[in-house]
Amino acid sequence: MGQHPRFCSLLVRDENGFEHWRKTRLDVDRHVIVVKNRVNEDEEDDEVAVNRYVADLSVSSPLSTDKPLWEVHLLTAHKHLVFRIHHSLGDGISLMSMLMASCRKVSDPDALPMMVPEKTTEKRRDSPWLLGSMWGFLKMAWLTLVFVLEFLLRSLFVSDRKTAVSGGDGVELWPRKLATAKFLLDDMKEVKKAIPDTTINDVLFGIVSCGLSRYLDHRTPNALHEGLRMTGVAMVNLRAKPGLQEISKLMKDNSETRWGNRFGVILLPVFYHKSGNDPLEYLKRAKVMVDRKKQSLEAYFSYRIGDLTMTLLGTKYASLINYKLLCNTTFTISNLIGPSEDITLSGNPISSIKVSTSSLPQALTMHMVSYAGKAEMQILVAKDIIPDPEFLAKCFEDALLEMKVAAKEADKA
Known part of the structure; x- marks a missing residue:
């Protein structure tokens, strides 16, 4: 993700109001969010707890426009990794292909x-x-x-x-x-x-x-x-x-x-x-x-x-x-x-x-x-x-x- 130009760019407007991408320095610490505690103490089921966390993310806090439009949330207590990516960065095929490039076969x-x-x-x-x-x-x-x-x-x-x-x-x-x-x-x-x-x-x-x-x-x-x-x-x-x-x-x-x-x-x-x-x-x-x-x-x-x-x-x-x-x-x-x-x-x-x-x-x-x-x-x-x-x-x-x-x-x- 850090090597792709779209993931290292800000969406900005010029003086005429036209939007374009501008390359910026990538600060990984601003994009990787580590959550060590359980996101819902009352819920024992990891899947249900993570589903609630993701549902809340979808409306509670929009992606900040002062950094490239993506985040990675590491929920260590639930052993889940959440990629939060704006659709302007790519469609399902693009993003899934990028994920697969970071993965390897178990066999x-x-x-x-x-x-x-x-x-x-x-x-x-x-x-x-x-x-x-x-x-x-x-x-x-x-x-x-x-x-x-x-x-x-x-x-x-x-x-x-x-x-x-x-x-x-x-x-x-x-x-x-x-x-x-x-x-x-x-x-x-x-x-x-x-x-x-x-x-x-x-x-x-x-x-x-x-x-x-x-x-x-x-x-x-x-x-x-x-x-x-x-x-x-x-x-x-x-x-x-x-x-x-x-x-x-x-x-x-x-x-x-x-x-x-x-x-x-x-x-x-x-x-x-x-x-x-x-x-x-x-x-x-x-x-x-x-x-x-x-x-x-x-x-x-x-x-x-x-x-x-x-x-x-x-x-x-x-x-x-x-x-x-x-x-x-x-x-x-x-x-x-x-x-x-x-x-x-x-x-x-x-x-x-x-x-x-x-x-x-x-x-x-x-x-x-x-x-x-x-x-x-x-x-x-x-x-x-x-x-x-x-x-x-x-x-x-x-x-x-x-x-x-x-x-x-x-x-x-």
């Missing part, structure tokens, strides 16, 4: 973790413009037009109907709570076998749709109509090479996989359905929607729209459009592939890797990272709107287990 202390899996069980689908058929091109063009138009409308004035999990303007300043939903990758892989050509992302969105429906049934029974739409904002990596990257390639200016925020946005609707439905139906609906999104260029155009707005109107208006989009949708979600085997950091074995974002006007954000056969999803909520994120996490966990049971029954049939 080989001199070897870096694999940046991408050696083998993948998911067949990568061809891009629509490579299908070689007029029908494929026309379908891609039509879906892109429809989804980009929807993206623009959502960024301006079209909003989701309010539910018990909706946020809105100003909610980014509300107190937060953080909970963790835990899954086994083997369970997710077993579920995806129930429907041909299904991916882990399809399973994740099926889990979210099913889990949110269960949670809303608990919070507001019989108050919502069947098929109510809740729109999610999902991040899509736009680098030519998927997955984590070699940090040396990311830092080259002429590299297609260069550092920074290189992601587009797609809108992924999930729909409320009353409990009692076949859990695999949630997966089927999620797969249909995700397949349509993959056949379009929505992510590419959303990135270009933001880039064009920033170039022509500046960061202020680009931020306003992004903020309005988040206010008009219900949740943000991402899924990042982590190392498939156990790793160490400075010789210390890592038991889990978790990611979360803050300062969004939505009341619900979900970020999942897979690591060594597990997948953990951090659920950050505005606690005055969603007071029980632990129950919401259980709804997601139960949704996967019920899908697994249904998949086994379908296989026997």
